[in-house]
Amino acid sequence: MIRIRIKKRSSKKILLTLVAILVSIPMIFPLYWILISSLKTDAEIFATPQTFFPHHIIFDNYIEQLQAAGTLQAFFNSLLIAGGSMILSVSLAVPCAYGLAKFRMYGKGVFIMTFLVTQMLPSSLVLTPLFLTYNKLNLLNTYWAPILSTATISIPFVVLVLRPIFREIPGEIEEAARIDGCNRFTAFFRIILPLGKSGLVTAMTFSFIYGWNDLIYSITFNSLEILRPMTAAIYNYIDLYGTRWNMIMAYGIILVIPIVIIFVFLQKYVVDGLISGSVKG
Amino acid sequence: MKGKEKFREMLYGYCFTLPALLFMIGLIGYPIIYNVVISFQDMTVQSFNMGNISFAGIDNYKQILSDPVFGISFKNTVLFTVACIVIQFSIGFALAILFSRDFRLAKPLRGFLIISWMIPTTVTALMFKYILSADGILNDLLLHLRLTRGPVGWLISEKTAIWGTIIANVWVGIPFNMLLLSTGLCNISQDIYESASIDGAKAFQRFFYITLPMMKQSILSVLVLGVVYTFKVFDLIYVMTGGGPVNATEVLSLYSYRNSFKYYNFGIGAAGANILFVCLFLVGLIYLRMIGKEELNDTDKDKKKKF
Numbered sequence: 001m002i003r004i005r006i007k008k009r010s011s012k013k014i015l016l017t018l019v020a021i022l023v024s025i026p027m028i029f030p031l032y033w034i035l036i037s038s039l040k041t042d043a044e045i046f047a048t049p050q051t052f053f054p055h056h057i058i059f060d061n062y063i064e065q066l067q068a069a070g071t072l073q074a075f076f077n078s079l080l081i082a083g084g085s086m087i088l089s090v091s092l093a094v095p096c097a098y099g100l101a102k103f104r105m106y107g108k109g110v111f112i113m114t115f116l117v118t119q120m121l122p123s124s125l126v127l128t129p130l131f132l133t134y135n136k137l138n139l140l141n142t143y144w145a146p147i148l149s150t151a152t153i154s155i156p157f158v159v160l161v162l163r164p165i166f167r168e169i170p171g172e173i174e175e176a177a178r179i180d181g182c183n184r185f186t187a188f189f190r191i192i193l194p195l196g197k198s199g200l201v202t203a204m205t206f207s208f209i210y211g212w213n214d215l216i217y218s219i220t221f222n223s224l225e226i227l228r229p230m231t232a233a234i235y236n237y238i239d240l241y242g243t244r245w246n247m248i249m250a251y252g253i254i255l256v257i258p259i260v261i262i263f264v265f266l267q268k269y270v271v272d273g274l275i276s277g278s279v280k281g
Numbered sequence: 282m283k284g285k286e287k288f289r290e291m292l293y294g295y296c297f298t299l300p301a302l303l304f305m306i307g308l309i310g311y312p313i314i315y316n317v318v319i320s321f322q323d324m325t326v327q328s329f330n331m332g333n334i335s336f337a338g339i340d341n342y343k344q345i346l347s348d349p350v351f352g353i354s355f356k357n358t359v360l361f362t363v364a365c366i367v368i369q370f371s372i373g374f375a376l377a378i379l380f381s382r383d384f385r386l387a388k389p390l391r392g393f394l395i396i397s398w399m400i401p402t403t404v405t406a407l408m409f410k411y412i413l414s415a416d417g418i419l420n421d422l423l424l425h426l427r428l429t430r431g432p433v434g435w436l437i438s439e440k441t442a443i444w445g446t447i448i449a450n451v452w453v454g455i456p457f458n459m460l461l462l463s464t465g466l467c468n469i470s471q472d473i474y475e476s477a478s479i480d481g482a483k484a485f486q487r488f489f490y491i492t493l494p495m496m497k498q499s500i501l502s503v504l505v506l507g508v509v510y511t512f513k514v515f516d517l518i519y520v521m522t523g524g525g526p527v528n529a530t531e532v533l534s535l536y537s538y539r540n541s542f543k544y545y546n547f548g549i550g551a552a553g554a555n556i557l558f559v560c561l562f563l564v565g566l567i568y569l570r571m572i573g574k575e576e577l578n579d580t581d582k583d584k585k586k587k588f
Contacts, residue, residue, distance in 0.1 A: 016384045023376065027394050030452065033418060034408050049421040096301035103294025104287070111302060113569070118309050120506075120565050122513030124534040125554045128319060128541045129312035132329065152308045155301055184293045213401040215516050220542060231403040235520055238407070245411045252404045259399050267392055270399065274457070275464050 038062070038249035045246045061250035070225065070233060075254070077143075078212055078229035084147040085211030089154035090203050096155075097162035098188060102171070112163075115156040123153070123216050134221055145221035146229070150214045154207035161206075161276050165199040166192065202273040205266050212258060230255040313558075319551035326545035341552035351553070354524075354531040357443060361450070361532060362511045369451045370504065373458025378492075380459065381466045391463070394456040402453075406520035409449035410436060436522055439529040446518050446530055450511065458503055465499030466492070505568040509561055533557040 037045065039057045065071050099105075100112060130149060134140045139148075169192060177187040193200065215231040222228065228236075234251050241247045263270065323337040345351045380391040397405070412419050413435035420432040435445040469492065477487050493500075515534040518524065524531040524539070534557060541550025 013384045016379070016382050017386050020379055020384070020386055020390055023379065024390055024394065027397065027452065027455065030405075030408050030412060031396070033412060034404070037411065048416050049425070050416075050418050092301040092304055095297040099294045099297025103290055103297070105291045105294040105298070108294075111298060114302070114305065114310075116569060117565065118305055120509045120561065120568070121309065121313075122515070122534055122554070122557055122561060124513065124515055124537050125316060125558050126309060126312040127538065128547050128551045128554060129315035130308070131541070132319070132547065133312065133315070148308060152305065155305060159301065185296075188297070209399060213403075215401070215403050215520070216538075220538075231401050234407065235403055238410075243414070248407060249411070252407060256400055256404055259401070260396070263396050263399055267395070271392065271395060271460065274395070274398070274460055 034249045034252055037245055038253050040246045042244065042246065045244065061246045062254070065247065065250050065254065070228070071251070071254070073226060074228055074230045074233040077227060078231070078255075079258075080143055081146045081150065081214065081218070081229050082208050082211030084143065085150040085154060085214075086204055086207040088147060089151045089158055089207040090200070092151070093155045093158035093207075094162060094193075094200065094203060095188065097159045098166045098192060100159065101163045101166035102174075112160075115159045118152070119156040119160065123149075126152075127216070127220055131220060139221075141222050141224045141227060143227065146214055146217045147211070149217040149221070150211045151207070154203075154210045157206055157210075157273075158203040161273055162196065162199045162203060164276065165196050169195050198269065198272070201266065202269040205262060205269050206273050209259065209262065316551045316554060319547055320555050322548050324547040324551075326547070329547065337548060341548045342556075345549060345552055345556070350528055350531060351536060353528050354533050354536040357528075357530060358512060358514075358532040361443060361447060361514065362508055364444075364447045365450050365454055365511045366504065366507050368447070369454030369458050370507065372451075373455045373503075374462050376455065376459040377463040377466055381463055391459070395460060397453050397456050402516040403520050405449060405453060406517045409445070409452070410521050413445045413448070437526055439526050442522055442526060442529040446521050449521060450514065450517055454507065454511070458507065461503045461506075462496070462499060465496045469495050502568065505564060508564050509568070512561055512564070513557065533560075 036052075036054055038061055039059070040051075040054045041056055041058055041060075044051060044054055044056065100108060126149075131140070134145050139145050173191060173195070174187050177191045178184075182190060212229075213231065214229070215235065218227075218229050218232045219235070222232075230251070234248065234255060237248055237251060320341055321337060321339070323335045323340070328334050376394075380387045411417055414420075415432050415434055415437065417435075419435070420429075423429045424432065433441060436442050473491055473495075474487055477491055482490070513534055514532055515538070518530050518532055518535060519538075522530040524535045533553065537550045537553035537557060539550075540546050540553055
C-alpha cells in the first residue's frame with residue numbers, strides 16, 4: 001500500500017518537473033539564442049532557415065570586438081559609472097536607512113514617504129530639467145552626469161530595503177557598545193554595519209546593476225564617444241553593423257558577463273532585494 | 282535634561298538621514314519643480330542660449346493635446362501597459378503556483394529565471410529585435426509549424442510592432458511577477474489547504490476561496506507596481522523600434538524625450554513628461570495608501586520580516 005503511494009508521488013513529481021522544464025523553455029531560449037548567435041560565422045548568421053546548433057563554433061566575433069578600439073574603453077566607462085554610482089548610493093543611503101530606522105525625529109514619516117514616491121518616478125520626468133541644470137553646472141559630457149543620475153534610482157531602493165533590517169537589530173546591542181565607549185557614529189560603523197552585512201551586499205549589488213544597466217542618462221547627458229558605456233555603444237552598433245547580429249550579440253554577451261557573475265555568486269541577495277524592495281527601475 | 286537628550290538624539294538622526302535626503306531633493310525634488318516651470322515656458326534651445334525665455338502659459342499643454350501624435354502615444358502606452366500586465370500577471374501567477382510545488386528542480390529553475398530581470402534592458406531589446414526580425418528565428422519557427430503563411434513583419438509592420446515590444450517586455454515581467462507572487466504563496470499555511478480538502482474542497486475552489494483572498498495584499502502591490510513600471514517604459518522601445526514604424530510604438534516617455542532632445546523644444550518635452558507623471562501619480566496614490574501605512578507604522582515589526 002505504502003509503496004504504491006510513494007510510486008504515485010514520485011511519478012507526479014516527474015510530471016511536475018517535465019511541465020516546469022517545458023514552460024521554462026521560452027523563458028530560457030532567448031538567452032541560448034544570443035549566446036549561440038554570437039558564436040556563428042557570418043555565412044551562418046545570414047542562412048535561412050536559421051540553425052539551432054551552429055555548424056562551426058567560432059570566437060572570431062569576440063576577438064574582433066575586443067580588438068576594436070572602443071570596446072575596452074566602453075567597458076571601463078561602464079565599470080566606472082556603475083562603481084561610482086554604487087559607492088555614492090551606498091555611502092549616502094545606508095546611514096540614511098539607519099537614521100530612519102533607529103532615531104526619533106520630526107518629519108520622519110514625510111522622509112520615508114519621499115523615498116517611496118521617488119522610487120516610482122519615471123526617469124523621463126527629470127530628464128529635461130536635469131539636462132538644463134547639468135548644462136549650467138558644466139556637468140554634461142562628464143562621468144558625473146550618469147553617476148549622479150543613476151544614484152537617484154538606487155538611493156530610495158537601498159533606504160527602503162535596509163531600514164527594516166536595521167530596525168530588527170535590538171537596541172541593547174548599541175547601548176552596550178556605547179557603554180564600552182563608542183559614540184553614535186563609531187557604534188554605527190563598528191557594530192551595526194557588520195550586523196547588517198547581508199543587507200549591505202544587497203544594496204551594493206542593486207546599485208551596481210542600476211548603474212551598469214543605465215542607457216537613458218548616458219545617451220542624454222553624454223554625447224562624447226569616449227565617455228560611452230557599453231549599453232550606449234551597443235545601441236549605436238545597430239547602425240554600424242546593420243544585420244551582422246553575430247557581432248552585436250558577441251558584444252551583448254561581453255556586456256552581460258558582469259551581470260552573470262553577480263547572478264552566480266550573489267543570487268540570494270538579488271532575490272531578497274527584489275522581494276523586499278519589489279522594484280524594477 | 283530629558284528634553285536635551287531628545288534633542289541630541291534628533292540631531293544624530295538628522296546627521297545620518299539628511300545627506301541622502303538633500304541629495305534626493307537636489308537631483309529629484311528640484312528638477313520636478315523646475316520641470317513644471319519649464320512646461321509653462323516657451324523654452325527651446327535658441328531661447329535658452331539667448332536667455333530670452335518667455336512665459337507661455339498653458340500653450341505647451343494646448344499644443345500637446347492638439348497634437349495627433351500625442352493621442353497615439355497615449356493610446357499606445359495604455360495598450361502596452363494593459364496587455365503587458367494581463368499577460369505577465371496571469372502567466373507569472375501560474376508559474377508561481379507551479380514552482381511552489383515541491384519538486385527537485387523548482388528552486389534552481391525559479392532562481393534561474395530571475396536573470397532576465399538583471400540583464401540590461403538594452404541587451405534584452407536587441408535580443409528580441411533579432412528574434413523578431415523578418416528572417417528571425419520566431420518567423421522560421423512559425424513558418425515551419427505552418428502557423429503563418431508568410432513571414433510576419435513583427436517590428437516593421439504598423440499592426441504588429443507594439444505586440445513585438447509587448448512580447449519582449451513580458452519576458453522580463455513574467456519572472457518578476459512570479460517571484461513576488463510566490464513569496465505571497467509561501468506565506469499561506471499548508472494546513473488550511475489540507476483541512477479544506479478534507480472538507481471536500483476541489484482544486485479550483487481552494488484557489489478561489491483560499492489562495493486568492495489570502496494573497497489579496499501581494500496581488501494588489503504586484504499589479505500596481507507592474508502598472509507603474511510598465512507605464513513609464515522607455516529603454517526597451519527606444520532600442521527596439523524607436524517609436525516606429527510611423528508612431529506605431531510611440532509611447533509617452535518617448536514622446537517627451539523626442540521633443541526635448543531631438544527637436545530641442547524643452548517646453549513641450551517638459552509638459553509631456555508632466556502628463557506622464559500625473560497619470561503615474563494617480564496610480565501611485567493607490568499604492569501609497571496600501572503600502573505607505575504599513576511602511577510608516579513603526580510598531581508592527583513582524584509585517585516586514587522578509588529576510
